[in-house]
Amino acid sequence: MAQVPHGRLLAEAEAWPINSALAYKERTTQLVRTDMAVLNPATARLAAGLDEHLRVRANGMSLTNLAVLRDSAWFRMADDAVTGPRTVPLAHYLVQRVTRYLERGGIRTVLNTDTTEPGRDAAERAAHWRWLSFRLPCDLLVSALYATGSALPPGDHVSLATEHLRRVLQDQPVADNHLHVGAAFSFPVLWSSWMVWLARSGPTPSELSDEHIPFGDGESFRRKLLAAAISRLFLASFLRAREIGAHTSDFGAFSYSGLRQMCERLDWPEGEKLALQLCHRVLADLAGTGPAPSFTDAQRLYSLLCGDVGRITLQQYEDLFRADPLGSWLQPRQGGATCETLFASRALRYLLQDGASDVGFAELFWQYQRIRCMAHTYLTQEPGTSGLDWFRRFYDRLSALRGPLDEQKYVAAMQHQSVDLRLGALEVRTAPPSHWTRIRDEARLLARAGRQWQPGAGGEAKRPELGLVFHLIKRRQARGTNRLYADPSQDDTGFRYGSWVRDRMLEVSALQHAFAYHPELLLLIRGIDVASSELAVPTWATVNLLASVRRASVAASEALRQARPSWNVPPMRLTCHVGEEFSRLVEGVRRVHELHESGLLRNGDRIGHGLALGIVPRRWADSSTVVVQTAEDRLDDLLWELDRYGSGDVPAHPGRVERVRAEAEKLARLIYGEPTPSLADLSSARLRRHQPGELSRLGFPDRLAQSPGNAPVLFSYLTDHNVFRRGQQPVEVRVDDAEVLFLQDVQRWLRSELARLEVTVETNPSSNLLIGDLLGVEEHPILQLAEQWLMPSSTEEGIAAEENDHSELLVSINSDDPITFATRLADEYTYLYFALLRRRVPSARALRWMDELRARSMRARFTVEASSDPEALRSLLPSDE
Numbered sequence: 040m041a042q043v044p045h046g047r048l049l050a051e052a053e054a055w056p057i058n059s060a061l062a063y064k065e066r067t068t069q070l071v072r073t074d075m076a077v078l079n080p081a082t083a084r085l086a087a088g089l090d091e092h093l094r095v096r097a098n099g100m101s102l103t104n105l106a107v108l109r110d111s112a113w114f115r116m117a118d119d120a121v122t123g124p125r126t127v128p129l130a131h132y133l134v135q136r137v138t139r140y141l142e143r144g145g146i147r148t149v150l151n152t153d154t155t156e157p158g159r160d161a162a163e164r165a166a167h168w169r170w171l172s173f174r175l176p177c178d179l180l181v182s183a184l185y186a187t188g189s190a191l192p193p194g195d196h197v198s199l200a201t202e203h204l205r206r207v208l209q210d211q212p213v214a215d216n217h218l219h220v221g222a223a224f225s226f227p228v229l230w231s232s233w234m235v236w237l238a239r240s241g242p243t244p245s246e247l248s249d250e251h252i253p254f255g256d257g258e259s260f261r262r263k264l265l266a267a268a269i270s271r272l273f274l275a276s277f278l279r280a281r282e283i284g285a286h287t288s289d290f291g292a293f294s295y296s297g298l299r300q301m302c303e304r305l306d307w308p309e310g311e312k313l314a315l316q317l318c319h320r321v322l323a324d325l326a327g328t329g330p331a332p333s334f335t336d337a338q339r340l341y342s343l344l345c346g347d348v349g350r351i352t353l354q355q356y357e358d359l360f361r362a363d364p365l366g367s368w369l370q371p372r373q374g375g376a377t378c379e380t381l382f383a384s385r386a387l388r389y390l391l392q393d394g395a396s397d398v399g400f401a402e403l404f405w406q407y408q409r410i411r412c413m414a415h416t417y418l419t420q421e422p423g424t425s426g427l428d429w430f431r432r433f434y435d436r437l438s439a440l441r442g443p444l445d446e447q448k449y450v451a452a453m454q455h456q457s458v459d460l461r462l463g464a465l466e467v468r469t470a471p472p473s474h475w476t477r478i479r480d481e482a483r484l485l486a487r488a489g490r491q492w493q494p495g496a497g498g499e500a501k502r503p504e505l506g507l508v509f510h511l512i513k514r515r516q517a518r519g520t521n522r523l524y525a526d527p528s529q530d531d532t533g534f535r536y537g538s539w540v541r542d543r544m545l546e547v548s549a550l551q552h553a554f555a556y557h558p559e560l561l562l563l564i565r566g567i568d569v570a571s572s573e574l575a576v577p578t579w580a581t582v583n584l585l586a587s588v589r590r591a592s593v594a595a596s597e598a599l600r601q602a603r604p605s606w607n608v609p610p611m612r613l614t615c616h617v618g619e620e621f622s623r624l625v626e627g628v629r630r631v632h633e634l635h636e637s638g639l640l641r642n643g644d645r646i647g648h649g650l651a652l653g654i655v656p657r658r659w660a661d662s663s664t665v666v667v668q669t670a671e672d673r674l675d676d677l678l679w680e681l682d683r684y685g686s687g688d689v690p691a692h693p694g695r696v697e698r699v700r701a702e703a704e705k706l707a708r709l710i711y712g713e714p715t716p717s718l719a720d721l722s723s724a725r726l727r728r729h730q731p732g733e734l735s736r737l738g739f740p741d742r743l744a745q746s747p748g749n750a751p752v753l754f755s756y757l758t759d760h761n762v763f764r765r766g767q768q769p770v771e772v773r774v775d776d777a778e779v780l781f782l783q784d785v786q787r788w789l790r791s792e793l794a795r796l797e798v799t800v801e802t803n804p805s806s807n808l809l810i811g812d813l814l815g816v817e818e819h820p821i822l823q824l825a826e827q828w829l830m831p832s833s834t835e836e837g838i839a840a841e842e843n844d845h846s847e848l849l850v851s852i853n854s855d856d857p858i859t860f861a862t863r864l865a866d867e868y869t870y871l872y873f874a875l876l877r878r879r880v881p882s883a884r885a886l887r888w889m890d891e892l893r894a895r896s897m898r899a900r901f902t903v904e905a906s907s908d909p910e911a912l913r914s915l916l917p918s919d920e
Contacts, residue, residue: 212463223452246439449488506565627651653820671766
């Protein structure tokens with residue numbers, strides 16, 4: 040039976056009563072056990088749904104074991120009673136769950152540090168929190184923690200770092216080298232912006248076309264969001280009325296008397312009676328007991344209810360929170376908890392105390408939270424499925440739901456990433472527009488955000504350096520078509536990937552023109568990347584594009600040396616998403632090396648993810664004994680392996696070369712037919728397609744040469760549909776001990792080559808945990824790379840390892856896509872730190888390594904010091920700003 044993390048299954052069970060479509064349908068407000076292992080009908084239906092949900096995620100675990108897990112999650116309360124009847128209201132349930140993992144820390148919310156519970160030290164709590172935060176929004180859990188007292192939540196997030204680790208991250212600057220700005224915010228911030236957005240416009244149904252969207256379709260989802268926003272206002276108004284003594288009964292009474300008074304003040308054109316009926320229809324829609332009113336009517340109602348705050352102009356990031364209709368009551372302070380956290384904490388306090396018997400309030404509040412939690416789950420990647428295609432399913436959903444946050448994305452990124460650390464440098468990634476003026480405008484947007492940033496916010500003593508990294512997006516096919524870029528017969532250029540390259544040339548040309556017209560943009564445009572579906576487009580198709588941008592940046596740097604010598608701006612650098620996704624480990628390592636052998640990688644460049652460099656070959660082989668791969672990818676792997684032997688890069692183990700040659704010749708006949716090219720010609724063609732000059736001589740990408748010249752094999756590979764079609768045939772590949780030895784040797788060799796070039800691997804722990812489908816952060820390949828330093832033996836070899844470099848390969852720690860992975864930069868350091876403790880690394884050694892990783896991230900940054908200067912940023916803006 041394959042392993043599955045216990046913490047992940049437990050988190051699924053704990054979240055189920057609050058975050059599941061079934062709990063919404065059942066309108067669950069409490070969990071009831073009539074005796075040990077005997078549930079009342081409503082709870083039994085909920086349990087049956089959880090069993091089915093877990094069954095397909097538990098890798099063979101028995102239903103009996105899943106039931107024990109479920110009962111432990113649902114009915115284990117503070118008294119630890121395991122038998123007898125029990126009724127658990129959800130407010131009590133959530134508080135009990137949260138207090139096992141979190142505690143109040145005065146100025147922040149922190150992990151529970153109680154060590155009296157066996158197996159529940161801080162490292163284990165952090166591991167469980169990592170899984171739980173994928174299923175429930177962190178601010179709801181923070182709200183529950185503060186619901187039992189009178190203190191206000193200090194913020195929306197949990198400060199996971201220990202006291203010493205916090206000093207490591209706050210005493211010296213920290214850089215984020217790998218951050219996609221389209222996802223660089225938290226769900227609490229996004230939800231708060233929706234509460235403002237829905238009063239003005241909101242998402243359009245046509246943009247919400249994902250088949251997995253909550254409530255079945257885009258129109259139903261946006262109606263539920265609007266019902267949630269309006270009902271939130273009603274629930275808050277009820278709590279406010281009780282707070283000032285204007286109402287003393289339950290919510291049922293308020294839904295008539297209190298809402299009637301609100302409707303009297305609305306000036307509803309059809310009269311207050313119809314307005315009240317509309318209010319009740321909205322509440323019924325939220326509860327799931329009645330049909331939804333039209334979106335137009337409900338939005339008009341919400342807009343009137345919001346009053347003047349609903350008309351605040353959203354010019355700055357703070358305006359998104361000032362325009363929250365709950366702000367006048369809750370008075371959130373800048374840098375503290377949002378209105379949502381303050382509201383949820385008050386609502387839970389009411390349910391725990393005076394409102395314990397207020398069934399109407401409880402039902403509406405939990406239905407509201409379920410809509411919110413389902414939205415969180417919709418945007419946060421579900422664990423258990425590896426690969427970038429699964430990741431993109433979640434990331435792509437964001438484009439229709441950023442709303443007004445899209446205009447404030449750079450400020451939001453700075454705010455989010457500066458929490459709990461001293462942010463020294465921030466590099467944000469986005470796709471380049473296809474016109475140079477829009478390139479300029481994107482840089483100006485970042486410059487405005489940098490100037491808007493206030494020194495001291497988030498604990499900063501100095502403004503962070505800022506940089507844009509534009510990434511060219513890999514895709515398997517053109518948008519809106521079924522044409523594969525890889526098939527030369529489907530590409531109007533006649534080449535493999537010809538139209539993809541031609542489309543990207545528009546973006547490259549835009550960058551070149553932007554640098555030519557405005558060299559000062561190089562202050563902020565600091566890198567070029569290739570991202571998204573890693574396997575969709577091979578490295579050779581990107582070489583000329585990336586090299587062209589680098590040359591344009593060199594010219595811009597030379598111009599700035601004359602015009603702005605004090606800025607000291609070098610050319611932009613290169614980073615590529617590579618080695619993260621592969622069918623076989625050797626393929627992943629090969630794709631990393633192709634960046635090097637093509638001449639793309641230069642001193643100081645970086646690689647995104649690069650997991651293939653650190654995965655233990657023996658462990659990979661044990662889990663991937665037989666893998667299906669396309670014939671042409673397998674042939675490339677074999678040719679690359681033969682090149683490594685021929686170049687003397689790695690030793691050839693007995694019999695290995697002959698077996699590799701025989702398999703390569705067999706695949707060559709399958710793909711190319713008769714006459715079959717020699718392995719020497721095939722190897723030469725593989726190398727030549729990574730050389731831009733060779734491709735240009737054949738007319739690539741859009742002027743097909745009349746004859747192949749002296750490159751018939753390369754020409755056939757690029758243009759022959761039959762070669763492509765035969766190359767796509769699946770072949771079963773079995774791993775053997777000789778391949779494992781080769782992988783061990785070639786990983787070691789390639790890591791040393793990259794280290795010699797001072798190439799840094801951008802590590803993203805949570806991203807790699809989910810996309811790599813790891814059992815936990817402690818399984819991350821980065822820990823394999825540093826194991827000798829982290830856990831040295833007492834031998835002379837171990838002592839030498841400690842005194843020398845901490846690991847062979849340079850790595851940095853980053854956050855990648857914060858909302859998709861429910862994280863932020865400080866969290867990523869903390870998850871890695873606690874993973875070290877779970878691997879029994881002494882805390883002092885783990886802290887030293889965290890500090891070293893922090894320093895390496897700063898050294899690997901592409902940003903320049905002048906980008907932190909408001910006056911330098913101002914020079915990028917129009918003269919009237």
